Amino acid sequence: MSDAAPLLEVNDVSLVFGGVRALTDINFSVDRGELFSIIGPNGAGKTSMLNCVSGRYSPNQGRILFQGRDVTRLRPNQRCQLGIGRTFQNLALFNHMTVLDNIMVGRHHLMRNNFLTGSLYWLTGAQREELDHRRAVEDIIDFLEISHIRKAVAGTLSYGLRKRVELARAVALKPDLILLDEPMAGMNLEEKEDMARYVIDLNEEWGMTVIMIEHDMGVVMDISHRVMVLDFGKKIADGLPEEVMRNEHVRTAYLGEEAAGDADPNERVA
Numbered sequence: 453m454s455d456a457a458p459l460l461e462v463n464d465v466s467l468v469f470g471g472v473r474a475l476t477d478i479n480f481s482v483d484r485g486e487l488f489s490i491i492g493p494n495g496a497g498k499t500s501m502l503n504c505v506s507g508r509y510s511p512n513q514g515r516i517l518f519q520g521r522d523v524t525r526l527r528p529n530q531r532c533q534l535g536i537g538r539t540f541q542n543l544a545l546f547n548h549m550t551v552l553d554n555i556m557v558g559r560h561h562l563m564r565n566n567f568l569t570g571s572l573y574w575l576t577g578a579q580r581e582e583l584d585h586r587r588a589v590e591d592i593i594d595f596l597e598i599s600h601i602r603k604a605v606a607g608t609l610s611y612g613l614r615k616r617v618e619l620a621r622a623v624a625l626k627p628d629l630i631l632l633d634e635p636m637a638g639m640n641l642e643e644k645e646d647m648a649r650y651v652i653d654l655n656e657e658w659g660m661t662v663i664m665i666e667h668d669m670g671v672v673m674d675i676s677h678r679v680m681v682l683d684f685g686k687k688i689a690d691g692l693p694e695e696v697m698r699n700e701h702v703r704t705a706y707l708g709e710e711a712a713g714d715a716d717p718n719e720r721v722a
């Protein structure tokens with residue numbers, strides 16, 4: 453694959469649930485290094501699109517290529533191993549486990565030693581491997597500023613902190629492509645500012661390509677390189693944030709003229 457080839461290509465993807473057409477003929481691509489956002493009203497098909505990329509849903513039609521390889525029929529864990537990580541709209545943490553253990557779960561597929569070799573702990577290099585993993589996890593904990601809660605049981609934390617731990621677990625997979633489903637939902641302004649900064653740093657410092665679904669237009673327009681708009685399962689626009697904001701179809705179909713006026717680009721959250 454040449455450097456110029458997209459990291460992710462979605463070709464003619466359609467997805468149907470019974471009588472509901474969740475997605476119709478969706479085409480887009482995301483280049484390595486991009487921070488790409490998907491927006492649209494409730495029920496527009498955003499999460500369905502992300503689920504087709506992560507492998508949770510299998511499209512009825514179309515193909516998904518990751519690093520030039522057709523992954524359309526691969527299971528979620530296979531895509532994970534190829535470098536696609538994600539967070540969920542509704543938190544999916546192990547609430548009874550500590551923050552540290554939740555993040556270690558994220559490292560699982562990178563660990564070569566299993567329970568058999570693990571029983572030969574000192575002989576197989578498992579001890580060294582575990583140390584390496586712990587070090588990598590510590591880097592993530594420092595980056596996301598959750599050192600003070602590392603030993604806390606995940607279920608006891610505030611919503612904002614649990615979202616951050618969930619992000620940490622997804623980052624622990626060291627994905628090339630990270631899919632974020634409404635990372636700022638339910639957060640206060642300060643938490644949103646922090647999360648926006650983490651997303652930018654993941655993209656710029658950690659080199660991860662990001663696809664983000666987010667309803668906060670201020671954040672989306674401020675930090676995205678490109679934005680795609682879905683409406684009733686169809687793509688109605690994609691382009692630079694300012695182009696999308698100017699697009700009349702988007703303004704009427706999604707934002708509405710009034711809301712479009714509200715999303716003042718000078719009033720950005722991050």
Ligand SMILES: Nc1ncnc2c1ncn2[C@@H]1O[C@H](COP(=O)(O)OP(=O)(O)OP(=O)(O)O)[C@@H](O)[C@H]1O
Nearest residue numbers: 469472473474492493494495496497498499500501
């Ligand atoms: N598992 C499912 N079974 C049946 N219908 C589904 C399923 N998942 C999604 N849908 C339907 O597909 C359509 C798109 O839903 P989706 O959740 O992808 O939209 P969305 O843009 O992410 O919405 P929101 O912003 O509310 O999260 C909706 O009509 C939804 O009811």
